[in-house]
Amino acid sequence: MTTGAGTTAEQSAEQRVLERIERARLRKAKVKEERVTLAHGAGGKATQTLIEAVFLDAFRNPHLDDMADGATLTLNGTRTVFTTDTFVVSPLFFPGGDIGHLAVNGTVNDLAVCGARPMYLSAGFILEEGFPVADLRRVVESMATAAAAAGVTVVTGDTKVVQRGKADGCYINTAGIGVLERDLTLTASAARPGDAVLVSGPIGDHGVTIMLARGELDIEADLASDTAPLHEPVAALLDAVPGGVRVLRDATRGGVATVLNEVAQTARLGIVLDEAAVPVKPVVNGACELLGIDPLYVACEGRFVAVVDGEHAETALAALRGHPSGEGAAIAGRVADEPPGAVLLKTSFGGTRIVDMLVGDPLPRIC
Amino acid sequence: MTTGAGTTAEQSAEQRVLERIERARLRKAKVKEERVTLAHGAGGKATQTLIEAVFLDAFRNPHLDDMADGATLTLNGTRTVFTTDTFVVSPLFFPGGDIGHLAVNGTVNDLAVCGARPMYLSAGFILEEGFPVADLRRVVESMATAAAAAGVTVVTGDTKVVQRGKADGCYINTAGIGVLERDLTLTASAARPGDAVLVSGPIGDHGVTIMLARGELDIEADLASDTAPLHEPVAALLDAVPGGVRVLRDATRGGVATVLNEVAQTARLGIVLDEAAVPVKPVVNGACELLGIDPLYVACEGRFVAVVDGEHAETALAALRGHPSGEGAAIAGRVADEPPGAVLLKTSFGGTRIVDMLVGDPLPRIC
Structure with a gap:
C-alpha cells in the first residue's frame, strides 16, 4: 500500500x-x-x-x-483509497457469476485488502458493435446486484462502442473509492519472521471454472467461481486481531504463488508454504493436473491472503472461519528468514521446492 | 452535476x-x-x-x-468529484496529441467542468497482443507529460492483454478524483432566460483532425487536435464571475449541439445560437462540408461551453480570452424561454432551424 x-x-x-x-x-x-x-x-x-x-x-x-492493490491518498485530511481494474474475462457468463459480478467484486476487494471501506465505483464500458442488448442488460443488472450486496454505489460511468472485431463483446473497467476508517498501515514490508500466512478459502475455483466454461477441458465438474466481496471477512479479521494483521492481498491474476512472491520480495524474507495445508478442492486439483498447472497460480476472485502476527494466528483463523466467505480458511504457511525474497513449498511427499512467480500465461483472460 | x-x-x-x-x-x-x-x-x-x-x-x-460529467460525493465532509472515461480513439497518434494525452485531459476536463480541482487519476489499459512496446511507451510517456501539465498524479493502474483481433492496439480508461474547493453548484437546471452561452474556443478541431489522420478525406490541412486541460480557464472564469456561472460542460462526443440540447432539456428552456458567432475555423468548416456534417456535432477535446448570467457575459468572455486555451472564446448565443427543451440556430442567412441532438455516429471513435 x-x-x-x-x-x-x-x-x-x-x-x-x-x-x-x-x-x-x-x-x-x-x-x-x-x-x-x-x-x-x-x-x-x-x-x-x-x-x-x-x-x-x-x-x-x-x-x-x-505491488499495491490501490493507492492511499489524503483528501483534505480524509484518508482515501483509490483503485482501478479492467475486466476482459471470456466467456462473459460462467457458473457462479459473470463479468459484471467480477467488475464490482474485483474493485471492492482491491479496496478491502487496503483496509478501506468500499464506497463508490465508476463503470466504463467498451462494447463491440453487434453485442446483444439483452446481454448488456444482464451484465448491468448483475453489477447492480453485486454492488448492492457489497454496499457500494455505482455513481459515474461511460460507454464506448467499437467496430465489430475490435473488442470481444464487452469489456468493463471499474475504479473505486473507499475510506480508511482504521488507523492501520498494511504493507508487505511489515511482514516479520514467525508471522502466519492465512488463505481465506479454497483456491483456484474461479480460474478452473472459467477454463471449464470455455470447454477447453473435456470434463464436467460441479464447480462455480468464488467471486465474492471480501470487505466483511477482512473487517472481521481486522477486528479480531487489531494491530496484528501485516499484509492483505487478494489472490487474483497469478494466484496465491505470485502474491506471496511479491510479499517475500518486498519484505526480503522467505515464505514457507505447507502444501498439505493449502486448501484446494479435489476437482480443482484434478483439473489443474489435466492442464499441467499448479493451483497456486490459478486466480481466485473471492479469496485473499493474510500475513498475521504468528501469536494471533488461531484467533485470526477463527475470525475468518466465522464468516461464510471465510469458512474454508486455513493457515497455509509462515514467514521465515530463509529463503530471502522467495517462496518455498514443503510438498506432501516431504520434499521442498521453490515456487516462483507466474511465468507465461497458462490461463489468459480469466478476469 | x-x-x-x-x-x-x-x-x-x-x-x-x-x-x-x-x-x-x-x-x-x-x-x-x-x-x-x-x-x-x-x-x-x-x-x-x-x-x-x-x-x-x-x-x-x-x-x-x-447528464453530468462526474458525480459529486461527500467523503467524511470533503466534497469530492469522481469521474471516468474510456478512450478508444483511432488512430492512436494524430497531429496535436495521442490517446495518452486524451486519456489524461479528458478526465481532467470532466473534473474541471464540475468545478473541481483535478488531483488524482487511475489508468486502466487494455492492450492487444502484438501491440508494439515502443508505442505503449510513447503513449505512457505522453500521459505522464499531460498529467504533469495538468497538475494531476497517476496513482494507480491496471493492465490487461487480450488476444490478437480482440482489441485495436490500445484502449485506456482513466478515472479521476478532484476536490470541490468552491462553494458552487453547477447544474443545467440553474440556467435562466437571459443567460449567455459562451464557447471557450473554435469548435471541431479535434474531430476533424482525427478524420484527416485516418486519411478518409482527400485533403491536407494544417490542423491539430485541440486536446488541452481546461481546469485553468475554468478557474479563471469562476474567479471572474463568482456566482455567475450556471453550467459548464466540455464539448466532447456529440459536440456543442448535443451538450446544449442536454442543457435545454434539463432546464426546460430554449437555447438560441447565433451561427455567425459560433467560432469555427475555415478548414474545419470546409472539411465538415465535405463530410456532410455540421461542426456543431463534431467533438472537441479542449473546449467547453459555459452558461453564464447575462449581465456578466462580457466579464466572463474577457476572463476566458485572458487564458491561452480560451483566447478564441466567444459569446455564441443565449438562453431563452422558447423553444422549451430545444436548441435553435439563427443561421448566417437570416433563417432559423432546430439543432437536434446527434443522431447516428458520423465520426466513430474520435475519443
Whole structure:
C-alpha cells in the first residue's frame, strides 16, 4: 500500500517506492519483447517487468506502487483509497457469476485488502458493435446486484462502442473509492519472521471454472467461481486481531504463488508454504493436473491472503472461519528468514521446492 | 452535476435525478435495437436512450446522472468529484496529441467542468497482443507529460492483454478524483432566460483532425487536435464571475449541439445560437462540408461551453480570452424561454432551424 503524507510509516512507504523505482532503473528493468504478449497481462513476472520498465518509469511518483492493490491518498485530511481494474474475462457468463459480478467484486476487494471501506465505483464500458442488448442488460443488472450486496454505489460511468472485431463483446473497467476508517498501515514490508500466512478459502475455483466454461477441458465438474466481496471477512479479521494483521492481498491474476512472491520480495524474507495445508478442492486439483498447472497460480476472485502476527494466528483463523466467505480458511504457511525474497513449498511427499512467480500465461483472460 | 448530501441545492439535484429516472420509466425508455450499434457510443440520442433504459434503470441512485460529467460525493465532509472515461480513439497518434494525452485531459476536463480541482487519476489499459512496446511507451510517456501539465498524479493502474483481433492496439480508461474547493453548484437546471452561452474556443478541431489522420478525406490541412486541460480557464472564469456561472460542460462526443440540447432539456428552456458567432475555423468548416456534417456535432477535446448570467457575459468572455486555451472564446448565443427543451440556430442567412441532438455516429471513435 502506498501512502500520501503524514505518519512515519507513510513516509517510509514513500521512500520504499522511490527506492524500488531506483532499483528498477539501476538494474535497467527492460521489456525484452518488442511486442506485447499475453504474459504481459497475466499478473506474473512479465507484468511486473512491464510495469517497472514502462509505467513506473514514466509516472515516477511515490503514490504508485506496482505491488499495491490501490493507492492511499489524503483528501483534505480524509484518508482515501483509490483503485482501478479492467475486466476482459471470456466467456462473459460462467457458473457462479459473470463479468459484471467480477467488475464490482474485483474493485471492492482491491479496496478491502487496503483496509478501506468500499464506497463508490465508476463503470466504463467498451462494447463491440453487434453485442446483444439483452446481454448488456444482464451484465448491468448483475453489477447492480453485486454492488448492492457489497454496499457500494455505482455513481459515474461511460460507454464506448467499437467496430465489430475490435473488442470481444464487452469489456468493463471499474475504479473505486473507499475510506480508511482504521488507523492501520498494511504493507508487505511489515511482514516479520514467525508471522502466519492465512488463505481465506479454497483456491483456484474461479480460474478452473472459467477454463471449464470455455470447454477447453473435456470434463464436467460441479464447480462455480468464488467471486465474492471480501470487505466483511477482512473487517472481521481486522477486528479480531487489531494491530496484528501485516499484509492483505487478494489472490487474483497469478494466484496465491505470485502474491506471496511479491510479499517475500518486498519484505526480503522467505515464505514457507505447507502444501498439505493449502486448501484446494479435489476437482480443482484434478483439473489443474489435466492442464499441467499448479493451483497456486490459478486466480481466485473471492479469496485473499493474510500475513498475521504468528501469536494471533488461531484467533485470526477463527475470525475468518466465522464468516461464510471465510469458512474454508486455513493457515497455509509462515514467514521465515530463509529463503530471502522467495517462496518455498514443503510438498506432501516431504520434499521442498521453490515456487516462483507466474511465468507465461497458462490461463489468459480469466478476469 | 449530482450531489451527495447537504445543501438544498444538492437535495434538489438528487430529486431531479430521481424524477428523471421516473420519467424514463414512465415513458418506458427502450432500446429498440437488439444489438449495440456504433451510435450507442456516439454520445447523442442513442447513447442517452441506452443510458436511461439500461444503466439508470439498473443502478437507480441519486448520484448517477447521465447528464453530468462526474458525480459529486461527500467523503467524511470533503466534497469530492469522481469521474471516468474510456478512450478508444483511432488512430492512436494524430497531429496535436495521442490517446495518452486524451486519456489524461479528458478526465481532467470532466473534473474541471464540475468545478473541481483535478488531483488524482487511475489508468486502466487494455492492450492487444502484438501491440508494439515502443508505442505503449510513447503513449505512457505522453500521459505522464499531460498529467504533469495538468497538475494531476497517476496513482494507480491496471493492465490487461487480450488476444490478437480482440482489441485495436490500445484502449485506456482513466478515472479521476478532484476536490470541490468552491462553494458552487453547477447544474443545467440553474440556467435562466437571459443567460449567455459562451464557447471557450473554435469548435471541431479535434474531430476533424482525427478524420484527416485516418486519411478518409482527400485533403491536407494544417490542423491539430485541440486536446488541452481546461481546469485553468475554468478557474479563471469562476474567479471572474463568482456566482455567475450556471453550467459548464466540455464539448466532447456529440459536440456543442448535443451538450446544449442536454442543457435545454434539463432546464426546460430554449437555447438560441447565433451561427455567425459560433467560432469555427475555415478548414474545419470546409472539411465538415465535405463530410456532410455540421461542426456543431463534431467533438472537441479542449473546449467547453459555459452558461453564464447575462449581465456578466462580457466579464466572463474577457476572463476566458485572458487564458491561452480560451483566447478564441466567444459569446455564441443565449438562453431563452422558447423553444422549451430545444436548441435553435439563427443561421448566417437570416433563417432559423432546430439543432437536434446527434443522431447516428458520423465520426466513430474520435475519443
